Amino acid sequence: MNDEYQDLRRADVATVRGAIRRGDYDGHTAGLAPGRLQCNLVILPERYAIDFMRFCQRNPKPCPLVGVSETGDAMMHTLGADIDIRTDVPGYNVYRDGALAEQPADIARHWRDDLIAFALGCSFTFERALLQDGIPLRHIERNLTVPMYRTNLPAAPAGPFGGGLVVSMRAIAMDEVAKAGEISARYPLAHGAPVHAGRPEAIGIQDIDRPDWGDASEILAGETPVFWACGVTPQNAVIAAGLPFRITHTPGKMLITDVDEFAEVPVIQAEASRPAALAVPA
Amino acid sequence: MNDEYQDLRRADVATVRGAIRRGDYDGHTAGLAPGRLQCNLVILPERYAIDFMRFCQRNPKPCPLVGVSETGDAMMHTLGADIDIRTDVPGYNVYRDGALAEQPADIARHWRDDLIAFALGCSFTFERALLQDGIPLRHIERNLTVPMYRTNLPAAPAGPFGGGLVVSMRAIAMDEVAKAGEISARYPLAHGAPVHAGRPEAIGIQDIDRPDWGDASEILAGETPVFWACGVTPQNAVIAAGLPFRITHTPGKMLITDVDEFAEVPVIQAEASRPAALAVPA
Structure with missing residues (x-):
């Protein structure tokens, strides 16, 4: 609960993610950018993606899939206008052969063309x-x-x-x-x-x-x-799978998205394609 | 609305799917096995599966994914005790190079080791x-x-x-x-x-x-x-994708699952692993 955290509590989501991206903030995210959906993060090589998505589909209560990146593309296009999954989470756990190898502040040098980032809903909502x-x-x-x-x-x-x-x-x-x-x-x-x-x-x-x-x-x-x-x-399922390489967020240091925390569909649409008419009149 | 349909309206889900599997019934499924979740069907080669699952994740309202088979395995294990996707739907549309090639009563001879069946929720519920x-x-x-x-x-x-x-x-x-x-x-x-x-x-x-x-x-x-x-x-998204091969259900002839139509999670669990305690006391 340092001064930086107290300042960020009053900041909007772009300011918060900007501070995280620049490395100016590397703490926990609870209470930051209130009203925005926060997510757990799992990053896996594409060869495991179909099975992981099947696992999430079959276990939607523990594993609610709210965002999936394109293969090799670090921008989470559906979760925000400018979310780079390599830099926009306050802390990462990098695992090699099942062991925690590193806890870097960004994963720019770990990113690969075959990686897919999975954002999973959390209990904050x-x-x-x-x-x-x-x-x-x-x-x-x-x-x-x-x-x-x-x-x-x-x-x-x-x-x-x-x-x-x-x-x-x-x-x-x-x-x-x-x-x-x-x-x-x-x-x-x-x-x-x-x-x-x-x-x-x-x-x-x-x-x-x-x-x-x-x-x-x-x-x-x-x-x-x-x-x-x-x-x-x-997270336990991914550990037990014994994959040679994976990245997750560091517990408590979540991905903060642009999506409304109570959104029925966790997808940001371009303003032009999101008519006010989408709302059902009460 | 033949006699067979009227008889099946009073039958349980196993009887209904049995009649479909044997080829004794090939009509529409509305009103059959009331209380059981019915699904739209899309069958694609595995190479398109990650993108199709991403499409469903990003568009959950039109494309609610309720079941995904193992690759090459025709049994829909999570949707019922004995559902063979090759025979248990009353009618199929087989498309080659974008054109409707065939409307068979079963797809046993079309099934391949690289196919994945996707069951999608429908408006009946x-x-x-x-x-x-x-x-x-x-x-x-x-x-x-x-x-x-x-x-x-x-x-x-x-x-x-x-x-x-x-x-x-x-x-x-x-x-x-x-x-x-x-x-x-x-x-x-x-x-x-x-x-x-x-x-x-x-x-x-x-x-x-x-x-x-x-x-x-x-x-x-x-x-x-x-x-x-x-x-x-x-269905339109799959058509527009121009895939060389795909199979769908024939409109109105849906997959009838064992899952309760109002289930929060569309997964059948083995009886032994489904304690009554799972229910929250009211």
């Missing part, structure tokens, strides 16, 4: 929707990372990609569980409706106080643990 | 949801084909796939337009919310009484034309 509808989220109030757990629910496999579903947990007041489910169901590109509520052991979670990732979170009297599909699922 | 909520649909009442129109709204291109958005039109009572929009928005795998309501000319439709496909439909006093993205869009 439905969390903002829950907050706007008056459902509090403890990990945000306490500035902690949401607790995440491995489950015994399998993902539908595709080629080398598979493994189990990872979930995130939020404690919700019992009389608000149905409402939280309905609200999040409106955002299929941000993990959609919960996959379970109530009994952690029913989905293979042995100890709710010991998450596999993130910070443990209290469940108070009158609350129920509610579990949503989590973007760690595709 | 949201139409059933509208009807269940008391919003009448004239083309269904009158047993006509919904009117469809080319528009001036571009699809987001991907590789050889592009072209314009095609829409279907339903006349909705003005005080029900918002409700119809909200209901259909719940089904992103069935074209989602309307793309326009009100002025056909705003989206490039010159004469509402002369649809490009389907039957013209009245718009009565107090009604508004409401336009949804239409599955003809990807």
Whole structure:
């Protein structure tokens, strides 16, 4: 939470991405460019792309695909007017033969003609929707990372990609569980409706106080643990696939797009081709 | 509307697909296996698959991808326990070099190791949801084909796939337009919310009484034309791409899956891996 972050919190999306591109900001992106869709990032060689897209299609709740680059083209044309995936994320993890090889601030020298960048929706969108509808989220109030757990629910496999579903947990007041489910169901590109509520052991979670990732979170009297599909699922699937080369964002350092965070379709259209008439009169 | 069709209307999905597989039924599928997701079909060589999946990802309203086969594997594992895409659709269109070459009852002898079958969501799902909520649909009442129109709204291109958005039109009572929009928005795998309501000319439709496909439909006093993205869009995109070989379903003769028509995720899971606990308690 340095001064730069505080300044950027008041800046528009172009200013924020500009600071990231120039290397002036390399921190986390939560709270930056409010209202804009933020994404997880997976970059793979084209030879794995069909299977990875099949994996995302078959597991849309943990793996909502919101953008796919052209092969070898680093500009994410559908997500913004000027997004260069080589420089516009605050931090990258570069893996070779399964091992974290480097955490560079940009990947210009790692980019190749056979790479495809995949942007995946994240939980920020439905969390903002829950907050706007008056459902509090403890990990945000306490500035902690949401607790995440491995489950015994399998993902539908595709080629080398598979493994189990990872979930995130939020404690919700019992009389608000149905409402939280309905609200999040409106955002299929941000993990959609919960996959379970109530009994952690029913989905293979042995100890709710010991998450596999993130910070443990209290469940108070009158609350129920509610579990949503989590973007760690595709990251684990990519790890388990044992690919010789991949790049991801560094956790917490997301791709910030020009797309409205609540957009039904995560595609920026040229102004000329986006008539106001597209909106349905209320 | 022969006797066979009337008998099949009372049959379960396995019986219906069995009759189709054996060649005992080759008619349209509307009204068969009620409650099961029906799909449009596009079969392409693998070399076009990445671009076609990018096209669907970028145009999810006209092209909701609900199933993708393994390359060369004719079984649609994620859409049912026993769906053979070579035999389980009542009729196929086989195109060579852009021209309709054949309309066989099965494609066993056309199947190749490099083919991928893509199942795409269709309007049946949201139409059933509208009807269940008391919003009448004239083309269904009158047993006509919904009117469809080319528009001036571009699809987001991907590789050889592009072209314009095609829409279907339903006349909705003005005080029900918002409700119809909200209901259909719940089904992103069935074209989602309307793309326009009100002025056909705003989206490039010159004469509402002369649809490009389907039957013209009245718009009565107090009604508004409401336009949804239409599955003809990807069919046109595939035509325009000029591929040397492709197979589609014959219009009206859809793939009937085991998936619940209102499922949030269009994937059948093995019973053992689908705990009742997946449901969120209401």
